Amino acid sequence: MGVTRPIMRSGRKFTQVVEGAREIFLAEGFEGANVDDIARAAGVSKATLYSYFPDKRLLFMEVARAECQRQADAAMQIVQPGLPPRDLLLFGARAMTEFFNSPMSLSIFRMCVAEAERFPEMAREFYRNGPMMARDMLAEYLRCATGDGLLAVDDPELAAEQFAELCKAGIFNRRLFGIEDELTAEWCEKVAQSAVDMFMARYGVTE
Structure with a gap:
């Protein structure tokens, strides 16, 4: 079949x-x-x-679709408009760095690239049920936080994409090209903290 x-x-x-x-x-x-x-x-x-x-x-x-849904369900427990930006972003950064460091994320990326021409809908379905869902959820929070004066984000969708890229830095390419085996929890925590610091430096509100 x-x-x-x-x-x-x-x-x-x-x-x-x-x-x-x-x-x-x-x-x-x-x-x-x-x-x-x-x-x-x-x-x-x-x-x-x-x-x-x-x-x-x-x-x-x-499995990848179900894993994204599992992570989205977990995120829904903490993504609330009244949560302080740094707390929410750090939670999200830790989840993303852990995922980008996993064999699952590398396999998803490689398969989507390898099968993009023969089965383009497979890659699109994963994107809709994974990265796009996470982006939209974070973008909605950023929009609300900006409305409440907690952040200053002019383009929530772009900012959400930027945050995801910050969480890849120092992890994904090293794993993808075989420069490093699975990175340590300490390194992932450093990347997560740095991603939040850089994001807040750009979009945070100075009191």
Whole structure:
């Protein structure tokens, strides 16, 4: 069957497959993940796994979509208009640096680039359900904080994109090009703190 077949996102077995795949993909990335290991982690047969996902790329993108939704749900618990900007931004920066440092983020990027011509909708769907959702959520907070006089952001969407790029600095390219293996938690914290400092230096309000 083709890789564009619609996925039925329901049922206990489906949930088991996605959770098992998440465990393996987070540990091994896309390239290193083995279907046998995924089926074993999910507690299902390979036949059951293939009945939901006839192609490993489809399974990976479903895990990536679910992971973005998981992170968005967690972010919704803290993204509130009244929260001090530095506190919220540091929370977001820590989540982003952790993600950019993970095998999952590298695999998502590599797959979206590799499959962009053959399956452009796959990359677009991930962007809509991942980076764009996070950008819009942060942009809305920046808009509210600016309205309350806590920040001075003239273009919330651009500022949200800039913040994400600051959180990549010193991490993503080093991992992508194999300059470094997984970076330390201490380094990621340094990047997160610096991203917030730079963002606040540009958009913060001096009292």
